[in-house]
Each structure stands twice: as structure tokens, then as C-alpha cells.
Amino acid sequence: MPLNLDAWDGYPADRERVLDLFRQHANNAVVLAGDTHSSWAFDLHDDEGDAIAVEFGTPSVSSPGFETFLPLPERELVAAFMRNSPEMRYMRGLGRGWIELDITREQVAAQFLYVSTVMEQEYQVGETQPLISRAGEHVIA
Template sequence: MGKLNIPVIPPEELAKLELSEYARPRIEQTQQFAPYGLPSNLDAWDGYPAARERLFAMLSAHATNPISLAGDTHNGWAFNLTNQKGEAVGVEWGTPGVSSPGLENYVPLLPEQMQALLKGASPELVACDTAQRGWTHVTLTPKAATAQWRFVSSVTEPTYQTSAGEPLVSQRNARALG
């Protein structure tokens, strides 16, 4: 549900990327649209803004702290959801996939660069991890809802280590992370 816009990749950075013959023309094509703040995935909620607004209106009217859990989004995403008026509606946590490829397979920027570009293009985006595979651990209490990404060191080896991302917390009735 979170709005993820196409980030502008500086031309000098784009020129340095080692992209496949398949990926380069597609990324260059999307860059033509990036300055206009267009969504990156019209196959998700971004492609259905009127339906999203109707859902947000229902959540605003009938829920005190809505949380959307999105599965296997290939990368870790955390959004403060807002309606078209900019009012807080709720939060969304997207869980990274364990075996699905992430954004780093298509746009091989440093994770910190990609995070900064995405957050700069997408005001609702609070946090993201575009380079690690894993899952989301969610804890719900009467006072808060907390999500924490758990990452695996390898998806190709039978043994692996796990690490945890920073906790993403939404206090009771806050309708936002932070």
C-alpha cells in the first residue's frame, strides 16, 4: 500500500553501473519518468489510487491503528501510510523474501545509495533494506506494534547466520512509525 516512486539515479552513477543487456535499457527508460514522481510499481496499490483511497477512508473511519503486513516483497519496506490529503492512515511493513531476488540484482547500487534515493523519491517510505534476504518478526502488545527484519547470511548454503534490523515501532493509536 505504501507509495514507492521511481528514484532519480544520477546519470554519472547510472553510467558506472554494471548492468546486463536486459536491465540497462529498462532502467534507462524508467529514468525518463523518475523526475515526475511516478510510482515504480503500477501492478500493486500504486496502480489503483482510487481503490487505495477508498480503503484508507474505511481504515480511518473504523480502525485505531491499522497495520498492513505485505508478504514476500523481495525487499524490506516500512511505510507511514497517508491519504491524498496527507493525513496519517496507518503503517505498512513489507517483508523481504528469503529466496526471491532483491532490487540489488537489478540496480547494483550500494545499499545506502539505493535507500537514500528511494527515501528521497518516496515521502511515505520510512525504512528499507534492498540488499538482504530474510523475513519479518512482528510483536504486538497493547502499547505498541513492532516489526524487525531478520536476515540470513546466505540463501545458498545449508548453514547460515541470522542478524536483525532496527526495530520499527508504531505506538498505540499513532497511525505511524516513530
């Protein structure tokens, strides 16, 4: 049963058709998403288990994320998602911020940036190590 009918898992046949189009016409596909307002990165595999593309989900700058309906400590939230999502390579459910992509012919590098607060005008920005997907590999290294 799909976890979220408004996401990939709610449309398995359509998802497979999109991945098939990527396989045929877009050798280095990168999917960007943002509806969850949380940070994550996935390797996308087809039904046969072949790596086809990578997907990055951007956090929101001000809207709340998972904390509104899953009030768990960050470590528990991430552990639960990572344990149940074998294609997931990165997740942060509670941070507010954005993602920056550096796209070249050789690779895409995704770096998540987070603000220390959204409640004040003064804030600091923290950043993650870039997540890299090299051309032709279809996975996050």
C-alpha cells in the first residue's frame, strides 16, 4: 500500500513509465522535488532494480516539514526513514533551508544549506558536504 498517494509511491505505473523515458532519452536524469518541505536524496531504481536517475528533495525556508505530523527527534525520524527506504541516501526532516546544485558535464553536486532560525532577522547558514552523482552512474556516490 502506498505511503503517500500524492508522491511517487501513489503512482507506480506512471513512475515506471517516467523511469523508462529517462532510461531511453535522458542518460543523466536528476529529479528535483519540494512538496515535503524536508531534505532528502534518493537513487531511483526501476522495477528490475536498475539505477536510472537520482532525486533531490529541497527543504523549505519557512514552512514546516515532517515535524508537523511526525513529532519525533531528528535522529529517530531519519533512522526510521533510512531503515524503510533502501534507495534513500540522505535525509534531514527538521531543518529549514534550501538546496544548491552545481551541474557540469561530469557530475551534479547537491549541497543542502540550513538557516539557524526563521524566527529572527539575524541567522547563520550551515551547509552539508555535497552529494555527488557522476555522469552515467545514476547513483549518489
